[in-house]
Amino acid sequence: MKIINRIFYLLYCCALAGLLSGCSDSLDYEADANAAGHTAATPATIKANQALLAQRPFADRSDFTLARKGLLAQESDLRIFDKQGSVIWDMNAYDFIDAEGENAPASVNPSLWRQAALNNIHGLFEVTSGVYQLRGYDLANMTIIEGETGWIIVDPLTVTETASRAFLFAQAQLGKQPVKAIIFTHSHIDHFGGVEGILQHLSAQELAELRVIAPAGFDHEATSENIIAGAAMGRRAGYMYGKELMVDPRAHIGNGLGKQPAFGSFSYQRPTELIDEHNTEQTIAGVPFIFQLVSGSEAPSEFTFYLPEHKAFCGAELVSRNLHNLYTLRGAKVRDALLWSRYIDEARQRFSAAEVYFASHHWPLWGQAQINEFLEQQRDTYKFIHDQTVRMINHGYTANEIANTIELPETLMQAFHNQGYYGTIQHNAKAVYQFYLGWYNANPAQLHPLPETDVAKRYIEMMGGIDAVVIAATAQFEQANQTDVNAANATYRWLAELLNHAVYADPSHAPAKALLAKVYDQLGYQAEAAPWRGVYLSAANELRNGKPSVGIEPRAMKDILLDTDVENFFTSMAVRLNAEKAADEELRIKVSLTDLNEHYLLTVKNSVLHHRQVDADTLADAEIAVTLPLLVDILVGDAGVSDTLFSEELEITGSELDVLTFLGLLDKPDGLFNIVTP
Template sequence: MHRLYLFVFPLILSLSACDDSLKLEQGSNDQGHTAPTVVTATANQAVLSQRPFDNHADFEDAKRGLIAQDAALISKDSQGNTVWDMPSYQFINAKNVSEGAPDSVNPSLWRQATLNNIHGLFKVTEGIYQLRGYDLANMTIIEGDSGWIIVDPLTAKETADKALKFAQQHLGKNPIKAILYTHSHIDHFGGIEGILANLSDAEQKALRIIAPEGFMEEATSENIIAGIAMGRRASYMYGRALARNERGHVGTGLGKGPAFGRFSLLSPTEIISKTGTKLNIDGVPFEFQSVSGSEAPAEMTFYLPDHKAFCGAELLSRNMHNLYTLRGAKVRDANLWSDYIVEAKELFAESDVYFASHHWPMWGQENIQLFLTQQSDTYKYIHDQSVRLFNQGYTPNEVAEEISLPASLNTAFHNQGYYGTVKHNAKAVYQAYLGWYTGNPAQLDPLPEAQSAKRYMEMMGGVETVVTKAQAAFDGAATGSVEEGTKTYRWIAELLNHAVFAEPNNTEAKSLLAKVYDQLGYQAESAPWRDVYLSAAYELRHGAPEKGIDVAIMEGVLLKTPVENFFDSMAVSLNGSKAEGKSLAIKITFTDLQESHLLSINNSVMRHRKVAIDTPADATLNLTQPLLVDIITGKAGLKALLFGDDLSVEGSELDLVEFFSLLDRPDGSFSIVTP
């Protein structure tokens, strides 16, 4: 029965690396990141002339309405593990900005990271408050007639509880009448247990929970099919292994970083299905806009007419957002996203206040209207120009290299690529319309990377020769223009990637490639690009991760996840080669739900469907849904599985064992920068 652990839910992020460290270069920091080169320092210095860095309006807005600040803002879980640590970012502050960013950080990103460091409890306008810097996202509090309305209860129980208690300390303890989930990403609902922990049973029963249509389906199914690969890639995107310092992680652009505490989920009591829906929530009129399919597959914004305040959810952010996120996801519709912003601009034209799920608010109708115009036009520009170019035969790389925002869109800091970028968003538009194939037949059936790499190296005189030439190119990068120097780094990265894939144990190739990734990371204006490059450098030096996050933190979400989703995950874990010629039918009956699901394997394909409880099968596994979640999270041990009252097996135990033996068990620690 121990094989039932194959149900493992795919949420894997790296926590540590194997002890496979390269010798660190002199002048590197503790994690091995090398000093910025002259090319990098000069490139970053040049950024100062490309943006209006003397404009301090954002800093005034980010500090406006500050009521109180917790200087020691750290959240821990019940085992004492740190879930959130704002003090770890104290190396970034306003003084640093006035003195200039370190050479190892793009000044524009440093500015954004400094703004995201401004945390605390803020009064947005009369009756509206925000807690910022307690998590990746914001928690908003709206005063009703008899209590509070909470918007987006953060990511984790621990951070939500701490934020709410801080608000109660300074605003008084008020009943909570409603919770709004603006959209289906976990940083906007996963902390609800932290809110519920502060409510009486009577308050919980009366609580209104309002969400966009499709919320539960999207919130519980997101990443479950491709979650293992997405989780591994997310460890790069968010710099999970990186130290918080000037050569490491400085933030995500969207905020500081994800909070890894206890996640939970409570089903909505009311659904917003269309734009124009109006609700009165504890005496406060709300007007909703459905924007599903923009930043999230289920999302809504809302307007408070009495406050003349517009909540943009994550339809809008003070950065360019992702049409494609580097962790991996379905491409978002740039045209639809742009159109939703135009619609909001018209629907809520009287807004005097804008606030959202990330970043700091904005005040003044004229400012807000300009902000919405520039944001909507940015996504439309990227869409239209990408299509224009690929219709002329440009490849994805050529499209990305060609497009740049016009000056009218490129001077505003809120439009910059701190999270999404023009380059990878342009490629996303190409992918949305044309897919992976460029039309060039050389790309139709290429060799896998490791195989082609060996042939490249052989044709170029061997890895040793290539590394020598790459080192010479790296050393000579400073002799030309800064732009050419950076292009040289990009080329060396491509070249040395082939060398490492041809000889993954070649320490010279790995060391030099890591050094190149350092420089590309230091120059990146996008926080995810920076984290990806520096994470790659870290793993080249120290190896891939050995383990992932304890999936038990997802228990609260898993309990709300339809069991069909787990079977979908099992289907994509079936090893087709092992299953060839096999024909099996396994029934899983949930005794608490009084429902059965038949899992069948034929033609190396697994299918599942809900069936009658008495449907015949080769073997039947009887268990409860909570026990399934205990198995997934590892709470149920072998003794519980064999001798517990909630589990039994009927039919052939051998068939059951064979069934589970056909499923792969990826652990999410696969290599990325080596074969």
């Protein structure tokens, strides 16, 4: 029985990030710190944020008018709870952000504060006749299109709880209608993970007749994303989204794209129809649609669509009210900037009659001229980043040099929707560099450098030791207040690099950690990009308070795991094979999923794990036979030892020793590794 339990524990580790990790010692807070230890904005940061007010057209209030247009109803107390009674969504927590976004505290970039205020505007909105949106119930929007025979739901949010609340609120305001179709615009979980929040309210007849429509490749992309490198991506996403930060003027205020991701019960529903051809025309619940495939832009599986009778264009996430990511800080495959730009131009021309634009995030836009200008500027922003990065590449600039040189032209810089609230021109330029040239900048010094800890120790030793470094860094931190805003920001960025070396050389040195945390505070306060703010302030928080001790709740992923391609589990296992332990091993293990009548042969040789689907009579050293539902129940903790011990759905035959050996070769990443300390 120990073998059985270990099998499923390790299979679980192959699919999800782990749960537990220790915390480092916390630091003493300064007298003016907030409850999490974040320090006050320095005079240099105050000057930098005030200077930005002259660089953007803050007097233009049109976005606030557009974001409120069509508001039908709003919940005054928008808090959403999970089954255990924990709050998983709380719009009330952001009430400290003033409604007009004009009174940014010293600890927030005023442009990001403005975006946060706009994203605070929530409720049920009428976009145009027969098209409604629920905004502020999750990171993304849910759209309802009223058809001749019932509703069409577009992008049912991230988790069951938020989708259910939004759906019931819409029914209360608009009246109940049958749901005829659900549309997933793309393969990111904030646009499909809440689908059960809709399904649970439908009748048997509605479920039987329901059309679920998605772009080609959706099944694979939606269920496989993050599985292979899930432990690392989940940990990094916590930084990007500021998951462990308190909601506070010195900490989390939003994510630019919306407020924050909801963490509740994720769900999944396989599509009944896939759109696999460009400009596919369909009628859904009596409503004509024209679909534009844009896969490979913001998501690997994505479409936009146009409603000709409404003259309304849904841009999905091809375009948003911010510059998006060509590379996302949580870690992902780099996106193609040139392809992205071409898709936007194609939509601009193909749907030029559009009088309404709406999307998966943010607020709509009305008027043909306004929509054309918006799409043109978004198109040109991605192409500018692409073209100018490649131009500088061909002049021999490195990725870092390009990121510190490239600037949008004034004609693009003035549009708020082009600002780096989510992506930035700096890290997007690096993404273009990576897309074409990869990680190597051609300088031999960067070809095979020492590990970070070794480099840090050598630097600190040559600079006279860590105490001397911290004394000098403290003086530079104070002197930054006497310089101009650009010099001060450069000083903070330099001190972040210097003090990172100090902390990596001696992670127990409290003064070095405390000063680095103060530097990260200031960089976070100055950041116009919410993910940059989240990264900097999460780093400061962990330097002071240690890492989180709890990760993803596995039960939340149960529905998605049930629909994950089985091969993804085995691919994930292969990247966890410990090469040193497997050096002298040769093994053949067969895994049979009895309810699916599928059999997979796993082989270990040359420190490599291969898998392939085989016939039932394929011989192996050992066989594990199990049903997929029981496998998933064990993975998420819904089936314990007694369930598996007496279950007829699981059996092990052959060499138990080989099974035990095989399991011992697999690493068990906990997904909460160190980031700001070695």
